[in-house]
Amino acid sequence: MATDAINYYRNNFLKEVEANVEEGHWVKMCMQCGVCAGSCPLGNAWEHTPQKIFMMIRAGKRDEVLASDAMWMCTSCYNCIARCPRELPITHIMHGLANYAHRLGLAPKNQPTRKFAILFWNNLTKKGRVNELKLGIALYFMNGLVNGIKVAIKAMPLGMSMMKTKRLSPMEILGGHGIKDTSGFHAILKKAREIEDAKMTKFD
Amino acid sequence: MCDVLDIKLNTIPDWNCCAASIGYAEGGELPRLALSARNMALSEQASPGQDIVATCAACWLATRETKERLNADEELMKETNEALAAGGLSVKADQNVRHMAEVLIEDFGFDELGKHVKKPLDGIKIAGYVGCQTNRPFGIDGESFENPKYLDKLVETMGAEPIENYDKKVSCCGGALAFSEPEKSQALIKDIIEAAYDGGADMIVTPCPVCQLNVEAYQNDINAKYKTKFNMPVVYYSTLMSVAYGKDRKQSGLDGQIITPKQLEEIAK
Structure with missing residues (x-):
């Protein structure tokens, strides 16, 4: 009984966020004023606004927070950072939480921004620079072939005008641009990932 | 524009993409910061003592954030250098x-x-759309986050007329979410264009390449969805300046516009 009570009040999730989430040590500073929620361009689309997420972390709601669709709605406009009276780096905490949930495999599988972010990162790290044409095509087809054909047909006029104005090169399909030192570039990213992984604290 | 002002930009040799603000999900913290750190390392080698100048809001933000965080955190500096090594x-x-x-x-x-x-761009009314990442979290020194004035002053300096009280001046266009959440982003873009029309603008000017693309490129989709008749040109500030500086259509980048700014085309003829 006594142990149950102690376990109930020992909030491991706040400690976990502080240890493993980018800028997570700021979460305890939120005073629940709600300016972030009111300043967010997609505030109406969030299942849980940032100040709710912060309170949920402090209440130990691990599953609800990490499985939330909310952090993925961040457009990185930095309005919340500019306005937060406690100067919390809210944008970065949202990015950190999204990354952590994704890393643990707990982020919502079909979240479109999660899918796009993975496509973007894989596209850019392959050759060091983004291949816009391949990224665009991958984006159209990220929800399957049939849906992709529909989306691609709908986006065709835009694609054509981008090519006509030379803002998108059809030649990118043949490999496209990249950096020269790809092996050094890949070695840097691999090492950076190793260092970051080694720093993760285990929480059960 | 740089030609007229005698600004010489040296490309960072073998620069890589900074992952903008969508790199967090797969990249995490250190790999993401390592991307910008690699660019800075290459720049230090090739152009020691020179400023790094970004023409893209997201490149600027990612690189400056990396610089500030490395300078503020010894451990992060050590880890980043370990990765770069x-x-x-x-x-x-x-x-x-x-x-x-x-x-x-x-x-x-x-x-x-x-x-x-x-x-001089006489008689052209322009909505100065500053957007997000040129303005927050760093912004231009001495300007406010809520109502920065520099873009309006620049418009005025080029002989055009900035519209007053453009209330979507620092609103978000959705950024990268224009790709993954098109409906939500297009609702934001619709308001940005509508406010420009409400203020009597002939065109929008912006310092951010993502804003430029998002606000210009989706007007057909927005018209189809909201039954609007938007046909608002959106130009990058350097295009506006180049035209005022007497450059021709191609030199000013007007050939890259999806929606033609006819008044600028006339002047650039």
């Missing part, structure tokens, strides 16, 4: 990281920028 590089993060708008305003100033105007 795997590719034979090291970083000090001692160069200034600046936005081109800062260079124009701080190093030249509006008076100097105005001296080079050959074809």
Whole structure:
């Protein structure tokens, strides 16, 4: 009984966020004023606004927070950072939480921004620079072939005008641009990932 | 524009993409910061002591954030250099990281920028759309986050007329979410364009390449969905300046516009 009570009040999730989430040590500073929620361009689309997420972390709601669709709605406009009276780096905490949930495999599988972010990162790290044409095509087809054909047909006029104005090169399909030192570039990213992984604290 | 002002930009040799603000999900913290740190390391080697100047809001933000975080956190600096060493590089993060708008305003100033105007953009009404990442979290020194004035001053300096009280001046266009959440982003873009029309603008000008693309490119989709008749040109500030500086259509980048700014085309003829 006594142990149950102690376990109930020992909030491991706040400690976990502080240890493993980018800028997570700021979460305890939120005073629940709600300016972030009111300043967010997609505030109406969030299942849980940032100040709710912060309170949920402090209440130990691990599953609800990490499985939330909310952090993925961040457009990185930095309005919340500019306005937060406690100067919390809210944008970065949202990015950190999204990354952590994704890393643990707990982020919502079909979240479109999660899918796009993975496509973007894989596209850019392959050759060091983004291949816009391949990224665009991958984006159209990220929800399957049939849906992709529909989306691609709908986006065709835009694609054509981008090519006509030379803002998108059809030649990118043949490999496209990249950096020269790809092996050094890949070695840097691999090492950076190793260092970051080694720093993760285990929480059960 | 740089040609007229005698600004010489040296490309960072073998630069890589900074992952903008969508790199967090797969990249995490250190790999993401390592991307910008690699660019800074290459720049320190090739152009020691020079400022790094970004013409893209997201590049500027990612690089400056990396610089500031490395300078503020010894452990992060050590880890970043450990990662860079795997590719034979090291970083000090001692160069200034600046936005081109800062260079124009701080190093030249509006008076100097105005001296080079050959074809004042008389009678053109312009909504100065500053957007997010040129403005927050760093912004231009001395300007407010809520109502920065520099873009309006620049418009005025080029002989055009900035519209007053453009209430979507610092609103978000959705950024990268224009790709993954098109409906939500297009609702934001619709308001940005509508407010420009409400203020009587002939066109929108912006210092951010993502804003430029998002606000210009989706007007057909928005018209189809909201039954609007938007046909609002959206130009990058350097296009506007180049036209005022007497450059032709191609030199000013007008051939890259999806929606033609007819008044600028006339002047650039």
